[in-house]
Amino acid sequence: MFETLKTRPADGILVLMQMYKDDPRPTKIDLGVGVYKDATGLTPIMRAVKAAEHQLWEAQDSKVYTGLAGDPAFSDAMIRLVLGDAVARDSVASVATPGGTGAVRQAFELIKMARPEARVFVSDPTWPNHLSILKYLGMEAVSYRYFDEETCGVDFDGMLADIKQAKAGDVVLLHGCCHNPTGANLNLTQWQAVVDALIETGAVPMIDIAYQGFGDGLDEDAAATRLVASSVPECLIAASCSKNFGIYRERTGLLMAISQNTQARKLHQDTLAFLNRQNFSFPPDHGARLVTMILNDDALKADWMAELEEVRGSMLGLREQLARELQRLSGSDRFGFLAQHRGMFSRLGASPEKVVEMRETHGIYMVGDSRMNIAGLNAETVPILAKAIVETGV
Template sequence: MFENLKEQPADKILALIEAFKADPRDGKIDLGVGVYKNAEGVTPVMRAVKAAEKKIWEEQITKSYTGLAGDPAYADAMVGLVLGDAVERGQVAAVATPGGTGAVRQAFELVKMANPAARVFYSDPTWPNHVSILNYLGMETQSYRYFDSETGGVDFEGMIADLKANLKAGDVVLLHGCCHNPTGANLNLVQWKEVVAVLNETGAIPMIDIAYQGFGDGLDADAEATRYVAANVPELLIAASCSKNFGIYRERTGLLMAVSADAAKTKVNQGSLAFLNRQNYSFPPDHGARIVTTILTDPALRADWAAELEEVRLGMLELRKQLAAELQRLTGSDRFAFLGEHRGMFSRLGTTPELVEKMRADSGIYMVGDSRMNIAGLNTKTVPILAQAIVDAGV
């Protein structure tokens, strides 16, 4: 049997990590790996997470399973965080998943189970694992225009034109709730409303991947679009991640939500989600979910978490502004002003793989070949180094 297996293509980001480790240069800068880092290059454990873990250690009396859907208190807390009062809780079926990736995978599985003929539309570009999972599942896919490399913004006219021309009833449109990965370029609320109008006109169903709530414009601001969509479409899937905003990457903590305007469908939706959990991994992991629940249901811990998250958000925003200003100083133009307007950890420079490789070879700057860079991989001292490398490479 094993002789029939084929070597799988190397993951580009993982390969980049290994290349960075092997580089002996002292001044090298890692902008490839997609995790938050502070100014010292460390992904810290948040204060509220430490406190919550201590509380759990002191109070927890069992490690028994919580249930196929996970702890209901976790679902309640996360539905509240993401959706606020946009819809009634009874309209939302939800299950805990191993990270946001698990939520994405289960969402695609649900689509395939509910409508095998559904096509999934994704932004060009999108997080590579979206497409990888869809291809593995054998689902039909189609991209829609999204990023304008010339302006560094959203090609909204192209996006709407593609959706209007190609969507059919029952298709699924994958959208990023905030902090678009890999570009950092986001729709504004007016544009979101137009997207919703197209979805309702065509009968297509939105699926929102919201992995960076709190990293862009703030916890509520980053959820505004998702809440608007939930309140204005008949059906919606949401894959949420706690990896970034709680800093619990290795705990693999996510939630999949199925929102229906018809609350009578929630029972069937909930049963279907639990069924998929059973088929893929039975009971979801609980430790990260319990950390999140403990924080979100304790007023003091929640306030401290929100305050530290805001420090993280503002720190990344300052790095963006510093980089845009330094590039303006070096080039004498506002060509890179979009970097200050992007939100979240990532920005896409919009340059070629050849120039990305030139920056790596000449200056030790490591970013993904499509020019996605992790702003959180910078600090105030390395921003000028990056800016000079961008100029020297002729980006």
């Protein structure tokens, strides 16, 4: 039977990673892979995570399953982190998942189960795995305008016009903060207009929030998600702990299904648990346990928040340094958008040909659509990148 299998296209980022490894130039810069790196090029374990792991090692006396939905304490802690007091707790059904990707996948499975004909409106561009999973599940994806190539900001008029084409029962997929791959984000006034459009059309929002705390702060980055969740009849939220807790390999995420009809919560909870059972059964617990311990311990939480703020400040400083250096070298303010973008990523607006030229001539490795990971830079490599951008004529 296996002779019928077909070779799948290689993952572009994995190919890029291998090309970077094979490049002998000492001045090469990796801006492709989507993980946070400190100034030394490492992805460190956060202090609070280390402390929680030590406590867990001493206290944990069993590795038995926690339940199909994961530990309820993890759900409670994450719902408080993401939603605050924006919605009543009894309006939220939730399940732990293997990372934010697992939450996205389970959300799409839920949509397909509830309404097989639903279309999912997706920003152009978006995280490639959104489209890959939708295609694999045989679900219809409809793109809406998002990134303005001229300004490197949001084409909000185009976005709003496109999502207004959604109908009741369709789903509009939104990035809660730190848009991946562009770094361009809506302000709260624009988010309110999106909410009004969702209410007008009857479409259901699905929010993917993978970078809370990487943009403007924990509460600031959650503000849009809280606004949407508190304003619409139904909402799905896929949350990831990979970035803001630095526990990538622990695969820790949460899917939330929110409804103003609180009497439906049991049905929603049972359905989410059923989907977990069909997919991977019991979700992983180690990362979820650490997150729960950190969020429920005042000292651990304070240390985690302080280190997360250091991470956020570091990326913001690199953005501002790069924008200043480009202004100095080019004599133009046209790269000022880099300081306005938020999160790990920015889309430079370079053509694929210019991206290849920067890689071949200067050893600058970024994804073909010119998405670059700002956290792949440090104070010494910013001038190298700026020089490459200007000399390539981006």
